[in-house]
Amino acid sequence: MRDKEALTSLLALADIKIDGKRPFDIQVHDDRLYRRVLRHRELGLGEAYMDGWWDTKQLDVLVEKILSANVREKIKVTPAIATTFLMSFVLNRQTKSRASKNASFHYNIGNDLYERMLGKRMMYSCAYWNGAKNLDEAQEAKLDLICRKLQLKRGLTLLDIGCGWGGFAEFAAKNYGVVVTGITPAKEQVKLAKKRVEGLNVKILQKDYRDLTGSFDRIVSIGMLEHVGPKNYRQFFKTCNEHLNDGGLMLHHTIGLNSSTHSMNPWLDKYIFPGGVVPSLTQISKAVEKLLIIEDVHNIGPDYDKTLMAWYANFAKRYPEIKDHYDERFYRMWTFYLLICAGAFRARHLQLWQVVMRKIQPSDKYVTAR
Numbered sequence: 001m002r003d004k005e006a007l008t009s010l011l012a013l014a015d016i017k018i019d020g021k022r023p024f025d026i027q028v029h030d031d032r033l034y035r036r037v038l039r040h041r042e043l044g045l046g047e048a049y050m051d052g053w054w055d056t057k058q059l060d061v062l063v064e065k066i067l068s069a070n071v072r073e074k075i076k077v078t079p080a081i082a083t084t085f086l087m088s089f090v091l092n093r094q095t096k097s098r099a100s101k102n103a104s105f106h107y108n109i110g111n112d113l114y115e116r117m118l119g120k121r122m123m124y125s126c127a128y129w130n131g132a133k134n135l136d137e138a139q140e141a142k143l144d145l146i147c148r149k150l151q152l153k154r155g156l157t158l159l160d161i162g163c164g165w166g167g168f169a170e171f172a173a174k175n176y177g178v179v180v181t182g183i184t185p186a187k188e189q190v191k192l193a194k195k196r197v198e199g200l201n202v203k204i205l206q207k208d209y210r211d212l213t214g215s216f217d218r219i220v221s222i223g224m225l226e227h228v229g230p231k232n233y234r235q236f237f238k239t240c241n242e243h244l245n246d247g248g249l250m251l252h253h254t255i256g257l258n259s260s261t262h263s264m265n266p267w268l269d270k271y272i273f274p275g276g277v278v279p280s281l282t283q284i285s286k287a288v289e290k291l292l293i294i295e296d297v298h299n300i301g302p303d304y305d306k307t308l309m310a311w312y313a314n315f316a317k318r319y320p321e322i323k324d325h326y327d328e329r330f331y332r333m334w335t336f337y338l339l340i341c342a343g344a345f346r347a348r349h350l351q352l353w354q355v356v357m358r359k360i361q362p363s364d365k366y367v368t369a370r
Contacts (some may be wrong), residue, residue, distance in 0.1 A: 003034035014069035016062060023057040024065065030054070041075050046267035046340075050332045059336065060309070063343030105274050107186035110325060113334075114165070116318040117311050121167040122192075125223035125253060126304040126352045130370075135310040138303070143171040148369035149296070149356055150218045150249050152176040159183075159216040159243065161209050162224030166193030166202070173200040181216070183207040209236065215243050219250035225284075226255050226276050230262050233279065233287035241291055241359060249295075249358050249366075254279060255304070256351040272337050284355060292357040295366040301351035308342035 008018055017025045030053035036044040048054055056062050066072065118124055119135045127138030128145050146168070152158070154177030160169050163182025166189075172178050180202040184190060193204045209224075219240050228236045240250055260280040263269070269276065285294065315338065319331060344350045356368065 003038055004031070007034045007037055010071050010074055011066075013074070014065040014071050016065060024061040025056065026062070027055045028053070038075060041072060041266075043266040043270065046271070046333075046336055049336050050271075050329050052332070059339040060343040060346065063340045064347045067344060067347040067349045106272060107184075107189050110322070111165075111188055111192050112322050112325060113315075116321065117315045119310075119314070121171070122165040122196075123167045123222075124164055126255075126300060127307045127310075128300060129303045129306050135307070135314075138307065138310075139167075140171075143168055144175070145369060146220060146222070146251055146253065146354070147172055147176050149298075149354065150220060150251055152178050152218065154178070156217040157181070157215075157245075158218040158220065159212075159214075161219065161221040161240075162227070163189070163193060163204065164222070165189050166196040166204060168220065168222055169193070169202045169204070170197050170200060173197065173202050177201075178218070181205065181214070183209065183212070209239055212239060212243055215245050217245050217248045219244055219248070220253075221251075222253040224254070225252050226273070226278050228279075229275065229277050230260075230279070230283060233283060237288050237291060237357075244359060246359065246361060247363065249356060250292075252284075252353075252355045252357070254284075254353055254355070256281060256284075256299075256301075256353045258349070258351070268337070271333055278350065281353070284353075288357060291360070293360055293363075294355060294357055296354075296356040296368040298354045298368070298370070299351050300354065301345055301348065304350070304352045305342050305345040308338050308345065312338040312342070 004018075011018065011026070018028055019025070030048070030051075033048050033053045036048050036053075038044075040047075114122060114124065119139055121136065121139045121143065123139045123142065126142070127135060128142035129138045130141055132138035132141050150158075152172060156178045158172060158178045158180045160180055160182040163169050163184050166182060169180040169182040173180050180197075182193060182202065182204045183206075184193070184204075185206060185208055187206055190204055190206045197204060225236070244250055255278045257278045257280045260283050262277060264273065264276050264278065281297070288294065312335070315334060323331070341350070345352075356366065358366070
């Protein structure tokens with residue numbers, strides 16, 4: 001009873017009731033939940049949801065309220081949590097070999113899932129809902145915004161680091177006439193991306209950014225920096241700088257945190273993005289110090305809430321088409337992932353930055369697009 005009372009008091013700070021009648025209240029199915037959450041915080045909460053120990057009709061709202069009330073920080077840090085946190089400072093979990101395994105864990109689970117969830121462009125990153133009526137329009141708007149920020153012109157060479165399933169490479173080659181090289185360590189992405197860009201001036205390679213060769217007029221990374229890791233930020237931007245032609249531009253589209261860290265939410269790290277770490281603006285600016293000029297920073301974080309809710313709607317609607325490939329625990333895991341992230345962006349706990357950079361050298365004034 002003591003654990004239940006403690007968790008009840010903590011949730012009350014966020015105006016959440018256990019077995020309450022509001023759609024964002026928690027319905028408890030297993031009393032072991034209370035101790036599990038108090039001992040393991042977000043990892044315990046997520047695993048208990050996957051195991052069916054609790055439910056709520058509005059998981060995204062629940063998470064928004066918990067984060068806004070800063071409930072997590074009021075739960076005592078256990079030795080296990082502290083050890084995990086400290087190890088993130090010691091280990092480099094984004095070395096070349098580990099980066100490949102991390103990518104395979106998430107991106108090789110099955111293109112059938114992503115094809116149904118992401119929309120026709122298969123862009124697995126925040127869309128730009130500036131006047132867009134649906135997900136596909138918003139993703140097209142995001143792609144075009146990036147192209148305009150990079151000032152793309154026919155014949156320019158473009159490197160797409162972490163090219164995913166080739167959605168941006170296809171768009172830029174078709175609409176702006178650029179010559180694109182896309183790289184990703186995930187073999188399932190490479191297979192589909194190559195089919196997507198057939199007949200275009202696009203080359204897709206299964207490669208780590210640390211193995212790059214050649215030079216390019218423009219460089220872009222969309223949802224890649226979250227996989228680089230704090231111990232590698234400087235090397236990543238140094239590599240970009242080395243492969244960027246004089247006078248060139250680069251744009252990095254990344255989820256961002258309000259404060260610096262070396263670790264991720266432990267549930268997301270274990271089940272969704274192993275080795276992933278979301279950077280802060282401080283970490284980015286420190287990594288490019290005396291190396292690159294930051295020309296523009298654009299925060300479209302609230303648009304990720306809309307994007308995630310659209311992905312969840314697609315996922316929930318079309319999951320019956322692929323349910324034989326997965327199981328109920330996977331469905332609950334993916335539901336938890338999409339909706340807690342939506343809640344985090346809605347609470348402004350997470351941001352989405354598009355950062356434009358160039359080499360430190362004489363250059364014209366940069367005029368951004370919006």
